[in-house]
Amino acid sequence: MINNDIELLKELLPFWNKLSIDEQKLVLNNGNLLRFKKGQSIHEGGHDCTGILVVISGIIRSLFLSESGKEITLFRLLDRDTCILSSSCILRDITFDINIEAEKDCEIYLIPSEIHKQLCKSNFYVKDFEAQIMASRLSDIMWLMEQVVFMSMDKRLANFLLEQADIEGTDKLYITHENIAKNLGTAREVITRMLKYFQNEDMVSLSRGTIEIIDKGKLNQILNY
Amino acid sequence: MINNDIELLKELLPFWNKLSIDEQKLVLNNGNLLRFKKGQSIHEGGHDCTGILVVISGIIRSLFLSESGKEITLFRLLDRDTCILSSSCILRDITFDINIEAEKDCEIYLIPSEIHKQLCKSNFYVKDFEAQIMASRLSDIMWLMEQVVFMSMDKRLANFLLEQADIEGTDKLYITHENIAKNLGTAREVITRMLKYFQNEDMVSLSRGTIEIIDKGKLNQILNY
Numbered sequence: 001m002i003n004n005d006i007e008l009l010k011e012l013l014p015f016w017n018k019l020s021i022d023e024q025k026l027v028l029n030n031g032n033l034l035r036f037k038k039g040q041s042i043h044e045g046g047h048d049c050t051g052i053l054v055v056i057s058g059i060i061r062s063l064f065l066s067e068s069g070k071e072i073t074l075f076r077l078l079d080r081d082t083c084i085l086s087s088s089c090i091l092r093d094i095t096f097d098i099n100i101e102a103e104k105d106c107e108i109y110l111i112p113s114e115i116h117k118q119l120c121k122s123n124f125y126v127k128d129f130e131a132q133i134m135a136s137r138l139s140d141i142m143w144l145m146e147q148v149v150f151m152s153m154d155k156r157l158a159n160f161l162l163e164q165a166d167i168e169g170t171d172k173l174y175i176t177h178e179n180i181a182k183n184l185g186t187a188r189e190v191i192t193r194m195l196k197y198f199q200n201e202d203m204v205s206l207s208r209g210t211i212e213i214i215d216k217g218k219l220n221q222i223l224n225y
Numbered sequence: 226m227i228n229n230d231i232e233l234l235k236e237l238l239p240f241w242n243k244l245s246i247d248e249q250k251l252v253l254n255n256g257n258l259l260r261f262k263k264g265q266s267i268h269e270g271g272h273d274c275t276g277i278l279v280v281i282s283g284i285i286r287s288l289f290l291s292e293s294g295k296e297i298t299l300f301r302l303l304d305r306d307t308c309i310l311s312s313s314c315i316l317r318d319i320t321f322d323i324n325i326e327a328e329k330d331c332e333i334y335l336i337p338s339e340i341h342k343q344l345c346k347s348n349f350y351v352k353d354f355e356a357q358i359m360a361s362r363l364s365d366i367m368w369l370m371e372q373v374v375f376m377s378m379d380k381r382l383a384n385f386l387l388e389q390a391d392i393e394g395t396d397k398l399y400i401t402h403e404n405i406a407k408n409l410g411t412a413r414e415v416i417t418r419m420l421k422y423f424q425n426e427d428m429v430s431l432s433r434g435t436i437e438i439i440d441k442g443k444l445n446q447i448l449n450y
Contacts (some may be wrong), residue, residue: 048430064367066375093360096367124349131356135318138363141370142321143287149292149410185374 001009004033012054012084013111018125019162026118032110036060036102039055042086045097049089051112055080058106062098072148072185075140076167084133087113090120103167148185156184158222159203161213171213230256237305237334241349251343257335261285261327267311267379270322274314274339279307283331284392287323297373297410299323300365300390309358312338315345328392340388379442381409381445382419386429386438 010016019027033056036042042060043050053060059078062085063071077083087093090113091123111119119126129196148154160180163170177195181188195211203219205212213219230253235241244252258281260265267285268275278285285301285309288296302308315338336344344351372381381407385405390396402420406413419435423429428444430437438444 064370066371070375072370072374091360093357093364095364096371122349124347124352127349127352127356131352131359132318134356134359134363135316138359138366139318139320141363141366145289145297145366145370145373146291146321148370149289149297150295206433 008033008056009111012056012064012095013129015123015125015129019123020120023119023123026115027111030112030115032112034108035112036106036108038102038105040101040102042102042108043098043100045088045099048086049113050086050100051114052116053077053086053100053111054109055079056107056109058108060100060106060108061103062100063097065097068091069103070185071099071182072144073138074144076103076224082129082133083137084116084130085137089113090117101118153184153186154192154197155223156192157191157198158219160184161211162216162219163221165213165216171216173211173213174209175211176209191224227337233258233334236282237323238354240348240350240354244344244348248344251340255337255340257337259333259335261333262333263327263330265327266324267327267333268323268325270313273311275311275325276323276335276337276339277307277309277337277341278302278311279334280304281332281334283333284328285331285333286328287325287326289321289323295410296324296407297369298361298408299369300362301328307354307358308362309341309355310362312341314338315342346434352402357424361423378409378411378415379422382416382423383428385409386436387441387448388439388443390438396441398436398438399434400436401434 009031013027016024036058042053045065055077057079057162059076060083061076062074062083065071083100084091084099085094086100088097099214120130147159157180160183161173164173164175177191178188181191184191195204195206198219199206201218203213203215205214234252234256238252241249261283265387267278267419270290280302280306285308286301287299287308289299290296308325310319310323311325313322324365363390363433372384382405385408386398389398389400392410402416403413406416409416420429424431426443428438428440
């Protein structure tokens with residue numbers, strides 16, 4: 001069992017071989033393999049001091065909530081991606097909170113914040129990894145910023161539908177307009193209006209509770225004009 | 226002269242005392258004290274591989290440009306603040322470019338990217354500093370994201386005018402509507418309309434090329450309702 005864990009950790013943590021024996025033991029004794037169901041909350045920024053999350057399977061979604069309860073999706077992680085913002089309680093220069101939830105059923109390896117803190121104290125490679133993950137998330141968020149500030153809503157919606165179809169592996173999406181609006185940080189009315197326009201242009205077909213993509217090519221064209 | 230430099234570097238670089246003698250020499254021999262005039266470009270993301278910038282005096286502004294030439298102000302740095310995104314050419318996980326310009330006359334200490342790279346290779350404290358600065362900028366940008374996504378334009382404009390008055394040390398601002406629009410990533414018409422509303426409410430007084438704040442209290446109220 002321990003051997004299996006070590007093999008897994010070697011795979012998940014790029015710095016594993018650079019840890020001292022004591023540091024490796026620390027991770028082995030305190031790390032946890034967790035399972036979450038689709039929709040379940042994994043980390044609630046304001047209250048939780050969770051730790052480093054490494055996605056083994058499934059997809060997690062990080063969202064940012066305004067004081068008034070509005071939300072926007074910041075980034076999605078899958079397939080060996082790592083989240084350290086869920087360990088922000090020990091990162092004194094991170095002044096915002098995010099929430100994380102399972103977008104699909106998922107398996108996650110969790111290194112608690114307390115252990116993250118100890119590893120970061122002196123190990124160059126853990127620090128390097130931390131800086132690297134921070135840079136990746138900064139890049140993700142700048143990409144989102146570019147979308148929000150410079151990209152019109154029709155492009156953002158087309159992009160969202162195509163991405164979602166890709167994630168779900170189907171062109172028939174069971175998602176409410178309200179939910180899309182939350183994802184994109186806008187009002188439901190804006191999304192409903194735009195979807196109707198897409199329907200008139202024969203790109204999607206709308207019915208109660210579902211949106212079916214019927215012309216991916218046309219949706220893709222929106223992104224490029 | 227060298228002694229003066231060392232005193233300055235001790236003050237500017239939190240990791241100075243943790244550098245080896247060779248590393249300190251590397252910085253001393255390659256670092257530069259630079260002066261820029263207000264409005265001058267310091268770093269142009271797409272082309273430049275500048276390095277770490279530490280602000281000694283004045284203010285620098287970092288901006289993000291869309292492909293179509295629109296811009297938004299990402300953050301401002303002053304008074305010992307450090308920018309490492311100007312050294313993004315050596316940060317492989319940073320996938321976006323920013324521009325930096327002098328918002329006021331300024332004095333800057335520059336550590337070229339090549340030296341930054343060498344210092345980062347093995348020194349834990351430089352890496353730690355890098356992760357910390359990255360986290361600060363991530364927090365700045367998340368704050369901006371919150372504004373852009375969740376805050377209405379009246380609040381953002383009120384906030385901008387108050388900030389600008391603070392930076393310039395005067396309530397009479399010489400700034401065009403076009404320029405404000407660029408700063409906030411919106412269209413000139415949106416700003417003009419909003420400023421006229423502020424004028425009708427006796428918060429500002431508009432004349433050709435200037436905006437004078439005449440009631441800071443009221444502008445502040447906008448931020449809080």
